[in-house]
Amino acid sequence: MYRYLDLSRQKIGHVLSAALLLALGGIAETAIAQTTGTSQLSGKLVVTGASTLAPLISEIGKRFESLSPNVRVDVQTGGSSRGVADARQGLADIGMVSRAMKDDEKDLHAFPVARDGVGIILHKDNPVQSLTDEQVIAIYTGRIINWKDVGGKDAPITVVNKAEGRSTLEVFLHYFKLKNADVKAQVVIGDNEQGVKTVAGSRHGIGYVSIGTAEYDESQGVPIKLLPTGGVPASTETVRNGTFPISRPLHIVTRTSPIGLTKAFIDYAQSKAVHDIIAQQYFVPLVN
């Protein structure tokens, strides 16, 4: 095999691979939802947006497809901002937005489907049992850099932050009234699972992830623990009853008032019939 690697007689200069860059283009598919005149639904729904919501909507979509065999629900991720942009431009029939709607998004029709909480996580072996909001802010802005200053061991704190554009980051920054430029992190991560793995692998780490994800991983024996915020324990229960302070609504949005297939899907996603799916995904169903 190594013989084929022998390029010594060739000038290889310009072909050193840039193939990575091929993966750059994110191509959004468009599709038009249609309904037939009868009660039988058919067509294709394109749903794009928040990665937090994607697994949930995908599961709801599968059940919806099994109820209406002629319907296809295509779920793509790309963040809440993509959900808003795609819904607005008509690239997607429905956008997924994992936060409260902003003032400049009043042009969209938003439908809450569930709630999610963002919880602070530490390694299980960390003796610190709670942190005040001020302490969390001090840790994330680099004013406290050792656990002994907040009642822990004498060890430097590993601050885990999220990459720019993630909605968990936005929710976190918004609650603690921080700007991302002020955050002094040691590790920057992408999705929730990576955050849990990073804190589980670093005994002096602090991070924040979706409470559903953290609660599930904790129950599976991953060595992490969720800290209470503002005196309220972080759990799906406190998120459901609205007492947990860092929580967020999960929305699906449309550009125009939904009709036909889109309306049928949104009604279904908001109905009690999907509460078990929401709970399975470690989100919290809305009380209605």
Next chain:
Amino acid sequence: MTSLHSNTLFHWSTDDFLCWFLRGLAGVAGTIVILIVTFLIMEALPVLQGIGLLRFFTDPSWHPAEGFYNLTPMLWGTVFAMAGSVLIATPLGILSAVFCHYYAPVSLGKLYRRLIELLAGIPSVVYGFWGLVVLVPMIGEIHPPGQSLLAGILILTIMILPTIALMADASLANVPQQYLRGAAALGLPRWATIRGVVFPAAKSGLFTGVILETGRAIGETMAILMVCGNVVQTPSSLFDPIRTLTANIALEMAYALGDHRAALFVSGLVLMAMIVALAIAAEWISRGRIYG
């Protein structure tokens, strides 16, 4: 191999056909590179026109959501990770090939070569995962947080080692036997033969190996993303976390819009410029000497 035998049998028209076929393939390969660069430039153009190229090197930080687009720390991150791993992997790879060819028993050499080939075949995400659960906690014990330039250099070293080792192996195998016999006839000891005869004869292949491994080190994304910590900063020690340009694209692409997205394409352009600079440097260094 059979195609080589049929070389004596071909008709002119077959040769002609083959010639045009190969020209077509070469044309496609060249066109793809040009298309990629054009695409990158087109996507990056809005932000380049809007805020100018200079701000990508003079802004206070990389916070695209707040309008700051400094790429310099990531450029340094990429350069340091690449340089560190190439510096470690090159002597390791070349010396391991020397061992394989001139010191190891034939059977051991064969086994060793198979192992290196296996190393070359492992997907990068596996290296990254191993680095995250094994290497990073180990480094974290010495100097937290563990996610660091050092972890990146070590992972990259392991990943590019097979490239240089196999290239060196292949070029050592290409050293003409009569050179070695001549050296033996002169009574040269083994290491003197290797240093004075084998290395000069094989240097073009070794050099190509170094260029290839450097290219791979610059382009690697997934493993680096998992072990380097991805904090945008110019590292001041081996234990500082860094973010490379490739990791920057992979980490933020899915969530980027507007200027932020275009700025990531500028990251891609800068990467492309690094590769071109590497190719030009290779041409310049090798001019008239290495391929001669």
